Amino acid sequence: MKPGLSSPAGPRVPAEPTGPPGGVKSHRRPYIILAPMPRITVDGRIIDCKDRQMIIAACHDAGIEVPHYCYHPGLSIVASCRICLVEVEGVPKLVPACQTPVRDGMVVHTTSSKVINNQKQVMEYLLVNHPLDCPVCDQAGECYLQDYSYQYGRAQSRFEEDKQKKPKKDVGRNILLYNDRCIICTRCVRFTREISGTSELYVDGRGHREEIDIFPGKPCDNKLAGNVVDLCPVGALLDKDFLFKQRVWLLTSTPSISPVDSGGENIYLEHNEGVIYRVKPRYNADVNTWWISDDTRYSYKAVHDPARLRTPRRLQYGAQIDTTWDKALEQAGDLLGKVVSEKGPGSLYAMLSPMMACEEAWLLSLYIRTIDPQAVLAVGPVPDTGTDEVFRNALTGQPTFVIKSQKVPNAAGIRRVIGMLGGPTADFAEMVAQQRDDLKKLSGGWIVGGYLSSWVPKDIPPQFKKGVRIVQDILPSSLADAADVLLPAAAWAEKDGCWENYQGRIQPFEAAVPPVEGARREGDVYLRLLGRSGLYKAESVRREMGEPFASVRMAEAATAEPAFEFAEL
Ligand code: SF4
Numbered sequence: 001m002k003p004g005l006s007s008p009a010g011p012r013v014p015a016e017p018t019g020p021p022g023g024v025k026s027h028r029r030p031y032i033i034l035a036p037m038p039r040i041t042v043d044g045r046i047i048d049c050k051d052r053q054m055i056i057a058a059c060h061d062a063g064i065e066v067p068h069y070c071y072h073p074g075l076s077i078v079a080s081c082r083i084c085l086v087e088v089e090g091v092p093k094l095v096p097a098c099q100t101p102v103r104d105g106m107v108v109h110t111t112s113s114k115v116i117n118n119q120k121q122v123m124e125y126l127l128v129n130h131p132l133d134c135p136v137c138d139q140a141g142e143c144y145l146q147d148y149s150y151q152y153g154r155a156q157s158r159f160e161e162d163k164q165k166k167p168k169k170d171v172g173r174n175i176l177l178y179n180d181r182c183i184i185c186t187r188c189v190r191f192t193r194e195i196s197g198t199s200e201l202y203v204d205g206r207g208h209r210e211e212i213d214i215f216p217g218k219p220c221d222n223k224l225a226g227n228v229v230d231l232c233p234v235g236a237l238l239d240k241d242f243l244f245k246q247r248v249w250l251l252t253s254t255p256s257i258s259p260v261d262s263g264g265e266n267i268y269l270e271h272n273e274g275v276i277y278r279v280k281p282r283y284n285a286d287v288n289t290w291w292i293s294d295d296t297r298y299s300y301k302a303v304h305d306p307a308r309l310r311t312p313r314r315l316q317y318g319a320q321i322d323t324t325w326d327k328a329l330e331q332a333g334d335l336l337g338k339v340v341s342e343k344g345p346g347s348l349y350a351m352l353s354p355m356m357a358c359e360e361a362w363l364l365s366l367y368i369r370t371i372d373p374q375a376v377l378a379v380g381p382v383p384d385t386g387t388d389e390v391f392r393n394a395l396t397g398q399p400t401f402v403i404k405s406q407k408v409p410n411a412a413g414i415r416r417v418i419g420m421l422g423g424p425t426a427d428f429a430e431m432v433a434q435q436r437d438d439l440k441k442l443s444g445g446w447i448v449g450g451y452l453s454s455w456v457p458k459d460i461p462p463q464f465k466k467g468v469r470i471v472q473d474i475l476p477s478s479l480a481d482a483a484d485v486l487l488p489a490a491a492w493a494e495k496d497g498c499w500e501n502y503q504g505r506i507q508p509f510e511a512a513v514p515p516v517e518g519a520r521r522e523g524d525v526y527l528r529l530l531g532r533s534g535l536y537k538a539e540s541v542r543r544e545m546g547e548p549f550a551s552v553r554m555a556e557a558a559t560a561e562p563a564f565e566f567a568e569l
């Protein structure tokens, strides 16, 4: 098409620049002609696309459904399932929408009789050997095969022979393979090659004997393995942890952030009636894309740990006794106040856990500084393995995913809050070393845990062994046993807040379930101690904290997936 002319769907190609009038020589930079973005017509609707985008991605961006099994925007394109075939005017045969790039002026039909006939044939073929066990299949309710069978399939099967039966296989610590449900889309195989780079899964056999398998003695146990369950469009790969526990349509999804490291993976906590049943990845192009680590996937278990602390306790005549929240908070305030009146300013500390939300750290710091304006704000232990785990595409060597070495989610956020408040501060190593005079003077403090497993290190600050200790935690520990006042806290999934990840990205998370009976959210406790009315609302505290917290918002729930461009293998 000549420049300046219009494509059938409107003017697309910019005209040549004409330059300044009168032919006067100009010293300005020449015009830059940007490549026009393709515009295509799908089922009579004109849509703008990204350059080199596949038809399927352009349609999905525009909200036009094109069925697909083997296509996934995070994996290479194989175009093997053929359910996505569409009709393109001027092309004699149907083309795979997942493998055909858009071109300006292209006219696509996704609902023509040729396309619908193909969808029916593909569905009939896939269902030839597929068992009709939806009532007992964990995938029911979120199964592509079930959905497409309803939308695009035949009402009745014409197949009268016996179905091919294939055995179930244990393919990993957390994964079961129901081979007779598999439609050989190879998403799982491509994931282990292209993302985890571990290549445990492969396709064995040919034709109707084809099946997914692992190599002898090499189970699919890599640290990203659970993603193959999310990727499987049918109920072939299942998570043993979730198996037969809930029907998926009963689950509610709450956006959250991974608590296991400083990566800040975006997740959904899926729960029903106060119980979390599973963790799923939440797409974020800048953080974790489509994937999460298995540590993140199973992190919810700490929330339902039977050992969770549930009753406030206080020291009486040298022994801890159960008490009420009113008594516990009254005693905590009295003890801390007494320390300051006896030892003077600078005798209190607050140990802010890197598991706390930034808002909670802010409120606790305000409280401790109302009792002792010179109180030291210290960061709790920050466990670090020393090396990030980098996953690479086994074919290209390109990095695909990183599990961060720092095994807490919010060390950066806590440091930021402490920096905003100013005054005396310390890190955990300084508290242990006790080389600063101001730290030697500390005689009482508020210690927050909230770690998902045992956290009290071998080397602890001397203040943890004596003086006044108000401990707020979710799990028992030697420190909890020795506390003057012990307050059962809420786990991250039970409260709102925000964490800052290693990139400096401050990300909010929401409460999915209520705190276990007897525990209270830290935010509510601090508001009460500060004498403020009402319940804790993370967003209000963020407004009070000012920037950068005031403008932190939850990302859009349904972030559009980026279109997959050509796979560079
Ligand atoms: S197990 Fe699932 S993801 Fe893997 S090839 Fe079969 S259907 Fe696809």
Ligand code: FES
Pocket: 067, 068, 069, 070, 071, 078, 079, 080, 081, 082, 083, 084, 085, 096, 097, 098, 099
């Ligand atoms: S999604 Fe296009 S061929 Fe499978």
